[in-house]
Amino acid sequence: MTRNGESASDSYSIETSRSTTRRSVISALGAAGITGLSGCLGGDGGGGDNTDDSGGDSGGGTTGTVTGETDAASVGDNFNITIGSTYEPGHILVRCAERFKERIEDESGGRITVEVIPGGALGSEEAVIQAVQSGSIEAQIGGGVPVSMYAPDYYFVDTPFIMEDWEHFQSVWESDAFQPALDAIREEGNQRNLGIIYRGIRHYTANKPVRTPEDVQGMKLRLPQLDDWVAIWEEIGVNPTPVALDELYSALQQGVADASEGPAQQVSSFSLYEVQSHYSLTSHMVQTGGFYMNDSFMSELDETDRELIETIGDEATTWASETAISEEEALIEELGEQGMTIVRDTDAAAFREAGMPAVRDLFENQYAASWEDIQDAA
Structure with missing residues (x-):
């Protein structure tokens, strides 16, 4: 198992000449060529999981690296920003990118245009991130993979039973302890x-109510292949069962796994209400996403355009978080209407306490920040 979850182990590099920009490559390929580009970048055309699962659980296919140059824009130039994502149209992260597109094009009078390429058309999440790193595209919006790739000692922000709620997450993200x-x-x-971007709280699905850690002892819980997650859930007493997210429904249907965990959007989009009878609100993790822009590209912009992009980026992510929060309870109620029993009287504190030895071990031996730093940020 690896911190990056379901990424393939092999990788290769595609070298583009310094005179060939990302924009000319995509233009030459045309609409049909996007699929070919996704193969070069290592995607399977489906962009991995494309759902609300962990950022580290969204990779699919071979990870590739693209090297190239982002076109610099001078003061007053017209220019385009391409935003890649493995998530499907309609997902809150893609809606955030579309909100950014609408606002930035409006505020710039059409001088700045935005192209949103969702659904994994540019490859797995790791490949899309590497495309932004190289400047092949300007931006990406996705899960927690950038932290796991470039700052793995700070991956506690994407690990269960650490953040108490969305406000705590925001405080930690903005704290001095997380700045490195x-x-x-x-x-x-x-x-x-x-x-x-707030994406929802992760809860527990099973074919019985789950209220305390005693209810999950020995239960085969589907988890992404993330060592940190496995260690904590093992401490609680489940039998972690690694299953690819796109195989989750069949795994639950066939008994390969007894239970799963995830936000309401994941449960709904995978129709898990057909194979799981209960959704227990264990509230064990705040699921988030992030909007990232190529730093070299941003540095080469004039100050006015750079500030505009930063302002609209902040506005779009705030809008997306508020939208996700407002829709979350309706999604949970909808799961109830589709036949699931919503178990609200779970003892979330008891689950957190049961997993605490593993959490403290991770902070003592793996994470860069201390447990006390994270609690002080609450």
């Missing part, structure tokens, strides 16, 4: 964060 992670993403990944 953002610096590493910018320095090593060549991309700056324009904002974080």
Whole structure:
């Protein structure tokens, strides 16, 4: 198992000449060529999981590296920003990118245009991130993979039973304790964060109510292949069962796994209400996403355009978070209407306490920040 989840182990590099830009490549390929480009970048055309699962669980296919140059824009120039994502149209992260497109084109009077390429058309999440790093595209919006790739010692932001709620997550993200992670993403990944997006709280699905850790002992819980997650859930007492997200429905249907965990959007989009009878609100993790822009590209813009992009990026991510929050309860209620029993009287504190030995071990032996730093940020 690896921190990056379901990425393939092999990788290769596609060298583009310094005179060939990302924009001319995509233009030459045309619409049909996007699929070919996704093969070069290592995707399977489906962009991995394309759902609300963990950022580290969204990779699919072979990870590739693209080297190239982002076109610099002078003051007053017309220019385009391409945003790649493995998530499908309609997902809150893609809606955030579309919101950014609408606002930036409006505010710039059409001088700045935005192309959103969702659904994994440019490859797995790792491949899309590497395309932004190289400057082959300008931006990407996705899960927590940039942290796992460039600042793995700070991956606690995408790990269960650490963040108490969305407000706690925001405080940690903006804290001095987490700043080295953002610096590493910018320095090593060549991309700056324009904002974080709330995507929902992860809860527990099963064919019985789950209220306390005693209810899950020995249960085969489907988890992404993330060592941190596995260690914590093992501490609680489940039997972690690694299953690819696109095989989750069949795994639950056939008994390969007894249970799963994830936000309401994941449960709904995978129709898990057909194979799981209960959705227990364990509230064990805040699921988030991030909007990242190539740092070299941003640095070469004039100050007015750079500030406009940063302002609209912040506005779009804030809008997306507020939208996701407002829609979350309706999604949970909809699962109830589709036949699931919603278990609200879970003892979330008992689950957190049961997993705490593994959490503290991760902070003592793996994470760069201390447990006390994270709690102080609450």
